Amino acid sequence: GLFVWRLKSTGIRQIPCQFVQLCHVANGRLITFQYFNFLKRMYVTQCNKDLSQRAKPKSDSVASPFRELQQLDQEKKVIHKIRPVSPVHQPLSEASISNELREIKSAAQTEDSVAAVRAEAKGDRQWKEMKLQLDDLPGILARLSKIKLTALVVSTASAGFAMAPVPFDLTCFLLASLGTGLASCAANSINQFFEVPFDSNMNRTKNRPLVRGQISPLLAVCFAASCGVPGIALLTLGVNPLTGALGAFNIFLYTCCYTPMKRMSIANTWVGAVVGAIPPVMGWTAATGSLDAGALLLGGILYSWQFPHFNALSWGLREDYSRGGYCMMSVTHPRLCRRVALRHCLALIGLSTVAPVLDITTWTFPIISLPINLYISYLAFRFYRDADRSSSRKLFFCSLWHLPMLLLVMFTCKKSFLEKEDKDNLLGESHGRAMEIRLP
């Protein structure tokens, strides 16, 4: 996954996703769902790349505890030592640039991934002009706004929209998705703007655009504003004020509460879980215009999901967090970390059972979702008991497919609008009267 990303980012031609094998996702699952595959690939590239601590809505992405990554870093360190560059005297002549290009070309030709990465690493060792390259700009902005994480945020919002018990309105759906996406881009950009020196010191975030000087902080802030303001305006005016308010609140929560809190107290994890829970609520309110029990349930499911996901991930990053000064449960309160993950996996079972009670889904939902909920709870229990790297990795990778599957099952078990109307009619009418068939 690392290789895929690196090669993609240097514009070298596409290497097919054979590197997806690196990802430890349970391949046995018979999911032909393309969305899931897309997710899998995204998470693999995501993991090895950027994304902050949490790979979910509007929070930093997940870092991968891959050992390969560590090895690669050591390799890079060795390269660095062999070529101690004295920055001021480094001549960036035409010859060296063309040598670099030739090197990169040959690496791509041999498709030797290690050599390619080494070329990238060497290119990284060069001094670069701090000039905004316009042809790189889309890529830079994509990385600044954590576009893949944003895509996931938008998909959870769509899930919220889809689960709402109202007729499907395409315009509203598109506006809500676009507005949520823009808001997420803005929040992610501001997050990166705030975290430059810390990102430089952590392995998984040290290649972000602001850290590498590919974009100036001023431009990052302007970009954030030009995404955030239209995004929230779109939500408020094009959808409804409630959704707009939730969007604005979420941006505030993520940038002004979660980001600074990461360095102050372990409570940041709970705040971050709320940040992740709000997008589906926004999707629901976009569809219905009101904040009812269904919205809160969906938000609750996502809230609970964040904990096994993030806690398992953070288990492998303890060294980087400790050195970087981040206050995370996995470092300061390891037992609490594992306990909370287990607790919330069990809560997911409970929440799935509440869904039919609130008339959001039929009773088949808790029954069908029970196996996957039990499985993730089992892995969380193993993590709680063993507290080692392998159990944390298993739990983390399980969480990656667990959520899409849960949402998918939820959607297929959704209580039909017509059914619900009929039931209401039946209850409302006395016995024996003819049943009216209402059109949606």
Add this chain to the structure above:
Amino acid sequence: PPAHSRYDWIGPPDKHSNLRPVIFYVPPEESPLERRLRETRQEAQACDQRFWARHNRAFCQEKEEFIYSRLKAKGLEMRDETGQKATLNAEEMADFYKDFLSKNFRKHMQYNRDWYKRNFTITFLMGQVALARALRWLRWKKKNVGN
């Protein structure tokens, strides 16, 4: 960076601080505002460099000491038979990470405050400089169009 370049140059990450050093371009007709921006950025860079280099060095040093003391307590040597450096596994290192984090908490709090302040100041100055440059360019355009 080449002498004819009119931009700042950013280099590879520093060995100790992991921060990328920037060499600032001083334009011949630098305005006082631009000079203030450049000096603020240089100062900030120096501060950050000092902090992280010292911090990371302390981390590595304390980590070595911790590993050494733990290995000694277990009765092992720093290097095993093959000559490889002995390490502790993640669970044993966890105590060290927790300790290190809590020891440096106050230091980080102070640094955070300073970093946020510096970041906002620099970005705001950048905004002012950009605005001033835009106005200058507009005035020049108007003059040229007039001619």
